[in-house]
Amino acid sequence: MDIRHLRYFIAVAEEEHFTRAAERLHMAQPPLSQAIRQLESELGVQLLRRSTRHVALTAAGQAYLERARGILEELSSASDHARQVAAGTVGHLVLGCVGSATYSLLPQLSRGLAIELPGVDFAFRGEMLVPDQVTALRNGDIDLALLRPPIADLGLTVVQLRQDRLVVALPASHPLAATDRVRVKQLAGSDLIIHSAHRRSMMYDVTLGILREAGIEPHIRHEVGETSTLVTLVAGGLGVAIVPEPVSALQLEGVIYRPLVRPARTVSLAVAHRADRHEPHLVRALAVIRELT
Template sequence: MDLRQLRYFVAVAEERHFGRAAARLHMAQPPLSQAIRQLETELGVTLLHRTTRRVDLTDAGVAYLDRARAILAEVEEAAQHARRVAAGAVGHLTIGCVGSATYSLLPALSRHLSVELPGIDFSFRGEMLAPDQVAALRRGTIDVALLRPPVADLSLTVRALRHDRLVVALPADHPLAARPRVAAAALADADLIVHSAGRRSAMYEVVLGLLHEAGIEPRIRHEVGETSTLITLVAGGLGLAVVPEPVTALALEGVTYRPLVRPSATIELAVAHRADRSEPHLARTIEVIRGLF
């Protein structure tokens, strides 16, 4: 028995006539009749009552027709699913986002992915520092990372997306908030809130490099892991923070953002995934993400 015999049987059962079924199948009638007889022999039952005018189904034929249709439908669905998988149109992916991308990029990204790749099930993890994202990519707990380089792990493919300017987050009542722009030198005597050095935040190194270049020995009062916590502490008047410009999307009462005088101060945003992964739906997702920039 093969699928061809099932298709032949369904055609005869639906047409109730060998001649019409043969025309529908674009074949001669004798081999069609032979294939149906062979099917009945293999099953050991009579499926059809044949007369000179028409063909009727036996009780066994009625039951077999229902199952044959279901089998053929499942086979076709399997073929369509395989085509969708090969085209990268279905699957599941988890995307990890660095803190600033969580607020500024994730809402638009999630909507865009749902439109461009509706067959892929996406989940998201926000407020992840780059080292945590790299570890999660290695473990396979996330599939794609939007992170801040540098990334030294050669097992990952990292592609730059954009460079974000740095701004200063200040309590709204801070004297520097009255200025249109803030120079790095103005932070010399300020209490600073920074991303955690212990968790190897890329922003920690960028901020310290910026201040050291300005000849400032930073006065760090708080180190935090999440960007939302950092901005909350600024709102509470516990210090200032240098953050990527996308963080301004986190509009918290009591916080004011001011650009740095030096506009060239930036930090890179990149998309990363494991280099040994080549699934079509992963490749299409990376392509859509890069297209946003």
């Protein structure tokens, strides 16, 4: 069946006249009449009662008119949706965030993505460690990840966003809380709260590397899986923690953040996705993320 025949039939049914319908369709009347006869022949039913003055719908024609209108509306909707998909303005994406980005960047990012891409349905997973993010990207459980390199997986595309300096989270009662900044060597003898080693946290290796370079043997009191738990334990006076500066957005009573100096250190923040993913809405989301960070 030719879709044009549906449009022709609807025009004739609405105009109740072949000549007026032909004028509306910007075509000659004979091919219009022929197309309607062909449509009736294909269906095996009479759709129209014809007279010299006007055209009337049969019962079958009235039923067919309603369905034909619905078909054309669906076709129009499908075309619009296809154009939106091609433009990257609709879709669904899950964004996984490393702990420090969860509290500092995710509120701003979720608002910005909603404004810039209102037709894309975003879901967010916070407090993810980098190894968990890599696994989730591979499995398709998340589509994008805000994480901290290095990433060794060659199946992922990793785009650097910025550098975040490291700070020390201190209990308010700690002697170093009264200083403006903390030197690495001043952490000697302090109990340490750190992200878990068995979950292969990037910050575990960074923290231990910084202390050992300064000749300090770390005294780990607690290993945790979530940044919020880490800061809560610091607030409880159970130890100190070295964290990316964005963690300071997580303000809890009893916690003081101080810059870590001599030497000053930074860690990268990046956005990653599977290298075989190039959907337009994902590409547009990447551009928004880069702009907002």
